[in-house]
Amino acid sequence: MTSSAQPDNSLPLDMIIFGGMGDLAMRKLLPALYMAHLHGNLPAATRIISTGRQDFNREAYLAFVEEHSRSFISDGNFADDAWRSFLQRLEFVRVDVQQDDLSALAKVSREGAIRVFYLSTAPSLFTTICEKLSAAGLVDANARVVLEKPLGSDLASAVDINEAVGKHFAESQIYRIDHYLGKETVQNLMVLRFGNSILEPLWRAPNISSVQITVAEEVGVGSRAGFYDGTGAMRDMVQNHLLQLLCIVAMEPPASLAPDAVRDEKLKVLRSLRRFNLAAIARDTVRGQYIRGASGNQAVPGYLEEKNVPPDSGTETFVALRTYVDTWRWSKVPFYLRTGKRMERRSSKIVVEFANPPFPLFPETPGGVANRLVIELQPEEAIKLQVMAKQPGSGMHMQQVELNLDLHSAFTQRRAEAYERLLIDVVRGRLTHFMRRDELEAAWEWADPIINGWGALNEKPRSYAAGTWGPSESFALLARDGFSWFE
Secondary structure, X not given: OOOOOOOOOOOOEEEEEEOOOOHHHXXXXXXXXXXXXXXXXXXXXXXXXXXXXXXXXXXXXXXXXXXXXXXXXXXXXXXXHHHHHHHOOEEEEEOOOOOOOOHHHHHHOOOOOEXXXXXXXXXXXXXXXXXXHHHOOOOOOOOEEEEOOOOOOOHHHHHHHHHHHHOOOOHHHEEEOOHHHHOHHHHHHXXXXXXXXXXXXXOOOOOEEEEEEEEEOOOOOHHHHHHHOOOHHHHHHHHHHHXXXXXXXXXXXXXXXXXHHHHHHHHHHHHHEOOOOHHHHHHHEEEEEEXXXXXXXXXXXXXXXXXXXXXXXXXOOEEEEEXXXXXXXXXXXXXXXXXXXXXXXXXXXXXXXXOOOOOOOOOOOXXXXXXXXXXXXXXXXXXXXXXXXXXXXXXXXXXXXXXXEOHHHHOOOOOOOHHHHHHXXXXXXXXXXXXXXXXXXXXXXXXXHHHHHHHHHOOOOEEEEOOEOOOHHHHHHHHOOOOOOOX
């Protein structure tokens, strides 16, 4: 294993993307790096080296980037001069990581540069790539490796990946990326919680009655069907994205903003999550699979009709569940998690519902007194506090109103996209918003019994029409506790 000494960020940068011709590189990574370049957030001596099996020279690669990546940069952010100077940073090295050594890459990479290896490949290749990087002499104290999800399909495979990567990179050099942790509003939740004294006394049971976390996608599986059918919503979304959001909501104040101080508190949350037995799985989880319906006013196929999906597939495209964080702060507060594909609209949000006042002074109010903190992550980012106010006129009739923290008008600074923000963190050696090994493994320790329990129960996923909010059973999951999903 290499030294864990603090890297020298004054050095030149070689950003090396394995899978550099892939969908993620074209849609997210190169546009994010362009934006970092445009705003002067890359070292002056930066090169971006993409690898792939294609028999391309540099000119053919740049033409490919023009065709497949440029369109993902908005017109408002595109500048001809900046684009041309960005393209000058790009290189291409033909490498088949399963067949070739990395001597060709070693010849191109600069001695003494910070090397960031972004593994935008199948996780099954992580071990091979890291072994060959080490054998080629490309791993030193200034090297960093970025690992894309999914990191394994269960605890055992995650441990194997961590062990294999850890033979060549110190933990301080490993960046396990979850782009949700790069979202401005997610990071703002840390400030909202720990930078303001007004919320902290209320941020606990019994003041909070429930927490909802929803990540809804309007799209279906599309071209990812071959991958997705072996993964499902639990592995693809719940085990990583939703659990990370839960951790930030539920964690205790860290001693500092140092990476390990923050990640220590998140780990405590993961280890406090209530484990599921078969009875709890049957009672508190809902699996769904979309059937044909309408999305965006167009008819769309069901999951079993998608290309590369087996006709008898039992893979879930929707998960809803109720869980608890068994700590003093969160005793008896249900956390409801929900994610799905082909839902009514794209929407990601965290909803913290506060308890009703102990005495109903205004008993005519339908549904009680609803105070909620709504943190919207996408498609727009916003933080809203819902409170009750008196309606104009005679009598004491209440109506719900919103106190809206308009982040767009409050700040004049540009708001970077998640991948751009996280890539800059990698370049600058900031680990706070990346998962540590024990975090990843604790998440799998919680998720594995649920996945295995579904297999033991041998029940098919519940059907829901594309363009809806999921199976009716997910609404019943909350209704029996007196809650409903916040749409």
